Amino acid sequence: MTEGTISRRTLLAGTAAAGLPLPALAVAPTPAAANLFIGTGGHGHTYPGATLPFGMVQLSPDTDVERWDACSGYHRTDTSIMGFSHTHLSGTGIGDMLDVLVVPTRGPVQLLPGPLDNPDAGYRQRFTAEHAEPGYYRVALESGVRAELTVTDRTGYHRYTFPAGPAHILVDLSHLVLDKSDQPPLVTDASLTLDPDGTLTGSRTVHRWAKGRHIHFALQTSRTPSRVTLYGDGDAQQPAGARAVKGMRLKAVLHYDDAGAAPILIRCGISGVDVAGARANLAAEGRSWDFDAVRRAAQTAWTREFDAMRVEGGTADQRTIFASALYHALIAPTLLSDVDGRYIGLDRKPHALARGEAAYSSYSLWDTYRALHPLLTIVAPDKAQSLVADLIRQTQQSPYGPPVWPLQGVETGTMIGWHAVSVLAEAQAKGIEADYAAAWPAIAKRSFDFTAPDRDNSKGRDVYDAKGYVPADVWFESVSRTQEYAYDDWASAHLARAAGRTAEADRLLKRSGNWRNVIDGKAGFAKPRFADGRWWSPYDPIQLGHMPKPWWRDYTEANGWQATFLNQHDVYGLIAHMGGDAAFEARLDALFTAPSTLPANAPPDISGLVGQYAHGNEPNHHVAYLYAYTGAAWKTQAMVRRLCVEMYKNDPDGIIGNDDCGQMSAWFVLSSLGFYPVDPVEAVYVFGSPLFERAEIRLPGGKRLTIEAPGNRADTPYVRAVSRNGKSWTKNWISHAELMQGGRLTFTMSATPVKSFGQAKADRPPSNGHGAA
Incomplete structure (x- = not known):
């Protein structure tokens, strides 16, 4: 990086996991023809998660936050997933965003992700069976959780299918891209509130690349948690029954004693203005708990965009590259x-x-x-x-x-x-x-x-x-x-x-x-x-x-x-x-x-x-x-x-x-x-x-x-x-x-x-x- 100028820069250096290319069609592009993992390796800095054309929400897995090659929060050579956050940058040379990380898991509560080279030391999870297509993403986590993601413009939808027994969902509001050159505090004015209707709302101000940007969210679950625990700065557990916490690095854990009884859905609206805006976005776009209907709507939106252009000839790989390139050209x-x-x-x-x-x-x-x-x-x-x-x-x-x-x-x-x-x-x-x-x-x-x-x-x-x-x-x-x-x-x-x-x-x-x-x-x-x-x-x-x-x-x-x-x-x-x-x-x-x-x-x-x-x-x-x-x-x-x-x-x-x-x-x-x-x-x-x-x-x-x-x-x-x-x-x-x-x-x-x-x-x-x- 050049001293004295803001330029795209090396955060650290690095490594990443996953993803088989999807089959190419004889005529492309179509959403099914796109390989969303193109660019997630090397220095491409793309992400594979769910978003709509030019959408506000980019709901995607995060594998690392400390390397330049993981500017988007994801790199294909990584072998563990930290969780799923709601905002990402596609292909940039500086990292930011990764707001409102959600971690579905089982076992003892862990509040730190742990290092990339030792997933067992934190809430990271190894994964298999990763699949991505425009507007939809799924993966199998080592805890036995099947995670699925889809989106509207301003709301992220999650569907988590747990094995029988208890489990919990961590919401980490301290999660963000890190850089050795960063000077703390990177997060200020953070808050989490469990509203009377069961909605978890929160805000934070982030001082990463876009210094002083604000993000607000409103998150609802399809099943009421058995209990909710809030954590303040220094991962200090708040008293039982606490409904709000303020600080800089906050977390919430949603406990389910019978998590495997039925899938748990989350819908989370975000806003750059205030919590009221996040609530309004969620109310307007998160009216249903029908995950599959939201997924179909996302697919329809992408099909409409892809229908503007079709190509024939070339090789199967070239048609897939074209479809994937068109996809990446329509998300920012x-x-x-x-x-x-x-x-x-x-x-x-x-x-x-x-x-x-x-x-x-x-x-x-x-x-x-x-x-x-x-x-x-x-x-x-x-x-x-x-x-x-x-x-x-x-x-x-x-x-x-x-x-x-x-x-x-x-x-x-x-x-x-x-x-x-x-x-x-x-x-x-x-x-x-x-x-x-x-x-x-x-x-x-x-x-x-x-x-x-x-x-x-x-x-x-x-x-x-x-x-x-x-x-x-x-x-x-x-x-x-x-x-x-x-x-x-x-x-x-x-x-x-x-x-x-x-x-x-x-x-x-x-x-x-x-x-x-x-x-x-x-x-x-x-x-x-x-x-x-x-x-x-x-x-x-x-x-x-x-x-x-x-x-x-x-x-x-x-x-x-x-x-x-x-x-x-x-x-x-x-x-x-x-x-x-x-x-x-x-x-x-x-x-x-x-x-x-x-x-x-x-x-x-x-x-x-x-x-x-x-x-x-x-x-x-x-x-x-x-x-x-x-x-x-x-x-x-x-x-x-x-x-x-x-x-x-x-x-x-x-x-x-x-x-x-x-x-x-x-x-x-x-x-x-x-x-x-x-x-x-x-x-x-x-x-x-x-x-x-x-x-x-x-x-x-x-x-x-x-x-x-x-x-x-x-x-x-x-x-x-x-x-x-x-x-x-x-x-x-x-x-x-x-x-x-x-x-x-x-x-x-x-x-x-x-x-x-x-x-x-x-x-x-x-x-x-x-x-x-």
Whole structure:
């Protein structure tokens, strides 16, 4: 981790258990075709439990809370389960959440989980027969308990079937992700109350990643416990009959003398606002004790989402990977608002929404602006519109302006830049209706008011504005900051113009060219530059920075090789700056063929190397498509097909890096369809190499888009020709507006390169508002 900045970081290091892949169908995706264990191994950081599309509750097993590879609370190589908590993050590089842990078990009451390497020392339990599908999870615990989980949007449902005899259920309100760098107290203002109607309610404030976030719950059981015992700080047992306890690390034990007499069901509503909100959510969505009916409703919700897209061809594994990637692309951002429309804004205050509106959390924007949000504008445009309206509200409410990485009403400030503006500008360019002008004052403050409150993600804005770059001897991660601030200026310029702010738009547009000031065109690399104008010398593109201290890096989760191609919005300017088409193409070749060596201080995020290209981290996700801008589209096709095949597997270790709230998965979905948004704000898609023979996408207004590649095989990665609705299509790209008209897009594939396709300058993708010169 870089010192002095909030960045995704290593928590510890680690190991994990379980899960056989589900069978693939001949036509995918369907909920049954998805393997929810993809990404639960390696560094994928996903979880296998039950959630709904973009739901508030993610009810999932937790196996560990102390390793970076268990950021989601789960890792497939672990051999014991601590319990089942109601909130999780999918694929992130920092851990948080894991709220309201429920532990069904038998035997003596144990109040601590015990270490991973010795499950017998605590309430951990070994497990077998693990199964997961969208909206449902089950497992057999060593205590003999069969645990099943399903969900509504805001309520988690548990069904526990016990062996004959007594048992108990522990509710651990002290459970959370741990990190050696954390400073206590990690939980404050905790409370548990056993209400007269038997509902267990509680609250806590968590100071983990999103410091100061609040969570509240209301939990009911289908069978009245024989007795309930409350525990306070230091696991102090409260007097018999105690109905409430306050402190920081609290627990409750629900005892059942005849637990095996019938299954015990739990339904637990949560809220980020207050206990009343949790109760209301539970009352609205937890009206029944029919677990199977709730499970069927969850399955129906997922089937409805999956029905928006179908693919044929490829291998069985590739169809399963596609279904799983689509699933992971539809679980975040997560719902934040209660049934009554209340939510906590980024000003840390409660707000109320109009009927039909929703607020969201878990925006991993540094990652997801690249592919996840563009994908949603195609497969879920109504959801994209809802998210845009929410981001506009959050932009207005945040003391910092456009959101960076908001989590549960807290701006974490993680990563650099303020990429909510990309999501907004993309949506505006694609004709998604919203009040974009309402966001402009806060965008202007972030862009021009250098005395305004700041977060680490936008350090150096003043010197960037004055000098045209962030000096490497003034701020860490200076090269990446300069490039990403330039991209956000590009996006913000569009929003300024839409708001009628012509002068500010012109200023931002000019400033969006600041990327040039950290690209040494003669050397062909993005390089650190000092305040006096000197470049770092002698320069080594493998290194992460010019200073020996490992936390003072010049790039954000990248090195000089990877950062050189970060420019997404002015590709032709970058090509010219580096010597023209041939020189730029050669530099791309060098990226993909360079030795895959990294310095000792490289973060684990730099993974999935092909040469020095890093597919496991987001800054390079568009780079394979840059060949198309030089007229060498066939090289894009070959590399995209290779990445689809080599970087994704039908295996728990099947995502080459952190999935980052669906970004890695969204890359696969779009690229396997045959196109990708190099610059989302440009609102066009560059063609790559479709993976399947046929795909069908349901579009608004009853339209359908059919993408065909007849006879497409593993050995036909190249595009010979493209037609649209039966007419020749020579362009190597298509606009969003054209794509959303539906119809038939047909790729004729080839086993050998067809270098003429997309070679003419008139057929190359536009960038920075214009085509190739």
